[in-house]
Amino acid sequence: MRVRDENPWRAKENISQEEVETNDEVMRESGVTIPIWRLYQHFWLLICLSFPLISLVRKPDTWLRLAVSSTALLFFAISYTWIMWPHPASRGVRTRGRSHLSVPLLVALGLQVTVFSLLDDPAWLWPFLGVSAMAGVVLPMRRAGVVVVILTLLPLLITIFTHGDVAGINWWWLIALMLLVRGLGLDMIGVSRLGSALRELHTARRALARLKVEEERLRLARDLHDLLGQRLSVITLKSELARGLITEDPARCAQELAEIEQVGRMTLREVRKTVAGYRQPRLVSELDGAQQLLEAAGIEYSVEQLHEELPQSLDAALAWTVREGVTNVIRHSRARHCLLRFTRVQGWIGVEILNDREGTADAGTQRIGQGSGLLGLRERVSVLGGMMEAGPLLLEGEPHFRLHVELPMQPQMEVTTIPEE
Structure with missing residues (x-):
């Protein structure tokens, strides 16, 4: 009206x-x-x-x-x-x-x-x-x-x-x-x-928001240009040199190829770090976004806020968990209630997302085996030495779906959140 x-x-x-x-x-x-x-x-x-x-x-x-x-x-x-x-x-x-x-x-x-x-x-x-x-x-x-x-x-x-x-x-x-x-x-x-x-x-x-987006795009473009320009020039020159040494000096050619591989790996690692630095989510923002999504979907929710500072890798992993879990609740269930809470036990911190589901299709379990969001989340958690559980759960005779992630407060591999190849 x-x-x-x-x-x-x-x-x-x-x-x-x-x-x-x-x-x-x-x-x-x-x-x-x-x-x-x-x-x-x-x-x-x-x-x-x-x-x-x-x-x-x-x-x-x-x-x-x-x-x-x-x-x-x-x-x-x-x-x-x-x-x-x-x-x-x-x-x-x-x-x-x-x-x-x-x-x-x-x-x-x-x-x-x-x-x-x-x-x-x-x-x-x-x-x-x-x-x-x-x-x-x-x-x-x-x-x-x-x-x-x-x-x-x-x-x-x-x-x-x-x-x-x-x-x-x-x-x-x-x-x-x-x-x-x-x-x-x-x-x-x-x-x-x-x-x-x-x-x-x-x-x-x-x-201001549009200017900020443009500023981030220009900065990302500038950083990638500065990063890739020099390294790709080195790879090009060494490739030309190696091609000329294939028959004349095989040992020198092998050395040049090894250096090309090393430069390529280093470039790939730095590109991944540069790009990941622009897209790492923050837990506070994801919790606020989760409440907005659940409210817009008409789902009753209880979302606990975490008021302590966490290492960047832990904060990002928990943020990815909240994003994936709430997205699954919205897209793959007909939930009426959703619970999001944090647990802390002896040097471990965990997040649990629990929702009641109508129907019998186990969409979450199917997604795990299909290499989509939950599988990617499992890989992120395992890199940090954590554990993840996702699957149906029966509470008081009612079907529910539970996503639970636990991470050590001192991640085992702080630097390897972006694996090398």
Whole structure:
């Protein structure tokens, strides 16, 4: 329902998915939800219309006055709803603000309220509330501030003009109305300005994220170029030299080939270390991502946080375990509950991911034998001297799937997380 109410501008403009997500985030972070805004909008419309309507009921007059006043109120209600329907922090308000109808409509409504207040009844001063709110939403901040001040003073000037002097004026009623006109207008200016600031903030964040990605790509490209350029040149030169020594000096040729093999192994090792340094996950990030994935999938979860610093190799291995385990829960089971917890026993640290599963297909066990994610995880764990268990488990007569990894706090092969060939 929210999409239908808030996003009709999407079909009229070429809006990217990124801008749509930014618009939704801005409305959510503004603190004013769509239902609250609808109630707020209709409440002030009711206030604006109620006093002129009460005046018409109390003083029944000619049909001409009734028809003209009713038409004017209907025009005011339609114009107010058209301008105020979009959320004040959304892109829809900006679209209305750029419309050629907005400013002429505000001028027409201001003149209408002024004329009826002078010629008909002071009750028509109350629609100035709606005009002030519309000005605060549609107009730029400085222009809106000037208009709100003018609209705040108009009830005072009109009341003095209609009474002829200051005697007999109900000052409490007039001051309350002026404060409401000023407050509502400034309130709308503030909410609209907050929406603009939040939108600029989200745009800046996305731009910084894109710049960070580009920076990482350039750095990776630079490092690989610096690393491979020299080594590949050495391999090329030694290969040419070895080819010329095949018949003339076989012993020297064998030595050159051995050096080529050594350079190749060293290059492969350094390339793997360079690439792995860019893609090593962190346990804290994976735990946060696991909660987001399980929540998005509608799975009830209990995820324990680990608040101690671990060696980089252990942290990465546990992060890979969390990522693979939660991915299997999402993709290969119809789980309703998922438990993720850590265990510490005599110099060992472990992580256990347990989920209940419906159905009989043992997708996790099948994947182990197919060389996919769980097999790769087993290799990572075994390199560090750890142990991994993955398979079905029967708890209280209900089928579950359990992934359990244990790692020594002092890994046996700290440096060999990327094996050589």
